[in-house]
Amino acid sequence: SQWGEENLQALSIQEGEDVTMNCSYKTYTTVVHWYRQDSGRGPALIILIRSNEREKRSGRLRATLDTSSQSSSLSITAAQCEDTAVYFCATDVDYNQGKLIFGQGTKLSIKP
Amino acid sequence: GPKVLQIPSHQIIDMGQMVTLNCDPVSNHLYFYWYKQILGQQMEFLVNFYNGKVMEKSKLFKDQFSVERPDGSYFTLKIQPTALEDSAVYFCASSLGGARDTQYFGPGTRLLVL
Numbered sequence: 521s522q523w524g525e526e527n528l529q530a531l532s533i534q535e536g537e538d539v540t541m542n543c544s545y546k547t548y549t550t551v552v553h554w555y556r557q558d559s560g561r562g563p564a565l566i567i568l569i570r571s572n573e574r575e576k577r578s579g580r581l582r583a584t585l586d587t588s589s590q591s592s593s594l595s596i597t598a599a600q601c602e603d604t605a606v607y608f609c610a611t612d613v614d615y616n617q618g619k620l621i622f623g624q625g626t627k628l629s630i631k632p
Numbered sequence: 633g634p635k636v637l638q639i640p641s642h643q644i645i646d647m648g649q650m651v652t653l654n655c656d657p658v659s660n661h662l663y664f665y666w667y668k669q670i671l672g673q674q675m676e677f678l679v680n681f682y683n684g685k686v687m688e689k690s691k692l693f694k695d696q697f698s699v700e701r702p703d704g705s706y707f708t709l710k711i712q713p714t715a716l717e718d719s720a721v722y723f724c725a726s727s728l729g730g731a732r733d734t735q736y737f738g739p740g741t742r743l744l745v746l
Contacts, residue, residue: 551732565736610675612731619688625674
């Protein structure tokens with residue numbers, strides 16, 4: 521498997537709290553994709569972080585990538601109910617021509 | 633944003649029959665993918681397709697599976713014959729470039745094999 525430690529399977533927090541989801545991977549990659557998947561829908565890319573970026577922000581989202589430890593994280597600041605979804609990280613190695621290898625995913629629930 | 637469409641959204645079929653899943657990718661995209669997701673599990677890569685050819689397929693892409701995109705129309709996944717373990721949600725994706733490019737996913741086709 522591409523993935524080392526298991527991602528959290530389920531996480532529940534209160535609205536307004538911050539949350540961080542982590543993933544680690546085995547095979548060297550230069551890019552990590554973070555997707556969110558709403559119930560009954562396909563995954564949607566929320567952040568794509570490349571090895572030369574180390575950190576990337578998009579609104580309340582912040583992704584980090586540490587290629588030396590082969591790990592990535594996604595943080596959500598001041599979570600809102602609409603952030604409730606499953607979040608996946610996926611790696612994509614150059615020679616695989618776009619083949620995404622997904623992690624287990626984190627089911628995030630935000631309580632009002 | 634760019635949208636990928638999938639038809640049908642749901643399909644129920646008897647084991648042994650053939651099924652074709654259709655994907656309408658983003659219009660100018662060149663790379664196409666199928667992924668399989670069993671309920672509650674992670675998304676798994678099946679196959680990618682570029683310039684009329686399969687580039688890579690996973691172990692899940694059994695001999696009963698085939699893909700094609702005739703004349704720039706739908707990108708299809710055909711399963712013939714179907715088996716019980718083929719029950720899953722199948723997601724199509726497309727991207728403009730290959731590796732490291734953003735993939736846009738469709739809403740999925742929920743396939744139930746009885």
